[in-house]
Amino acid sequence: MLDFTFHMPTRIIFGAGRLAELGRTRLPGRKALVVVSAGGSMRRTGHLDKVLALLAQNGCATVIFEKIQPNPVLAHVDEGAALVRAEGCDFVLGLGGGSTIDSAKSIALAAANPGSYWDYIQSGTGGRKRPERPALPVVAVPTTAGTGTEADPWTVITREDTNEKIGWGDDSTYPALSIVDPMLMVSVPPAVTAMTGMDAFFHAAEAYLSTARQPSSDLLALEAVSLISQFLPQAVKDGSSVQVRTMLAWASTAAGLCESLSSCISHHSLEHALSAHHPALPHGAGLVMLSLPYFEVMARFQPKRCADLAVTMGEDIEGMELREQGLALVTALRKLIAAVGLDGLKMSDYGVTREEIPALARNARETMGGLFAVTPVDLREDAVIAIFEKAYR
DSSP states (O other), X not given: OOOOOOOOOOEEEESTTGGGGGGTSOOSOSEEEEEEETTOHHHHTSHHHHHHHHXXXXXXXXXXXXXXXXXXXXXHHHHHHHHHXXXXXXXXXXXXXXXXXXXXXXXXXXXXXXXXXXXXOOSTTOOOOOOSSOOOOEEXXXXXXXXXXXXXXXXXXXXXXXXXXEEEOOGGGSOSEEEEOGGGGTXXXXXXXXXXXXXXXXXXXXXXXXXXXXXXXXXXXXXXXHHHHHHHHHHHHOTTOHHHHHHHHHHHHHHHHHHHHHOOOHHHHHHHHHHHHOTTSOHHHHHHHHHHHHHHHHHHHOHHHHHHHHHHTTOOOTTOOHHHHHHHHHHHHHHHHHHTTOTTOOGGGGTOOGGGHHHHHHHHHHHSHHHHTXXXXXOXXXXXXXXXXXXXX
């Protein structure tokens, strides 16, 4: 029987060239903290200058916060929140990839409430407090097709001193407005295109397997999986096509909607443990490294759903027994990973050692245990260790 809640409060403006609407659309405030990464890519591409000019055109004052790391950290969230309060900003705009938009959401929550952002984290060493007030409004302008954070309430931040990378969100951390302009994604390098695209793929595939799935997320998940399987290899080979970038941008946003409606599963928990301990590891890369043994387990226990995903990716399963149909997902996934040039990834290249695998397994379950609750397979600690062991190289 169907039993679900559909809630999606974000206004999404989607399409090539539609960033220009930032200069005339209704904004949720008059002074923005503009959050960007510390790497300087938003300045080099001209994206930051364009956004600042459009906000000024719309009568909006701005303050720039330019410290966000690829795996964003608590110290910068709390620093950004203090800057919001000091400058009197009334909303937060995240410009860039998932790390900057996630940081914008976290800063918006922390700025509206007393104490540290970590006081409101509900697992691990988090303070488990409930926010007294909703987050300040957030505007999301993604420049990668990966996280889908422009269409969900979730934000993932690392507490460095305890190696905890934990997701959080509530109704107030949905962006009030997201502008998804594929023209901003044309300059993304091939490796980043591949890793962020695979992150979006896993958001969709995991939502399709989640025990919290619902009809709308099923449709969106299969759409995203189909588009990414078709267009991500093309974008990695030649990222200049606006049409290809548009298809991937929509796939990423669709996958973000899936996260809102039906959640990721524990594949993401395992990766959070990896990149919490090794912050130089890109999130998408960590997911790819873990994916084949993880989805092999899923295929053994959820063969019909995994077969659906395999067919959507272009696999021919006619004449196979149900078990083999499910495992066709692993075959399709291996082909896709190779097609986007990520089949050479190794945990050891990022400093991960085999000896730390038990600690990583514990971290995954203790800090991101909520995703295990919606995973269709009961993965105890020994099963998580086995997945890490099989993925390690």
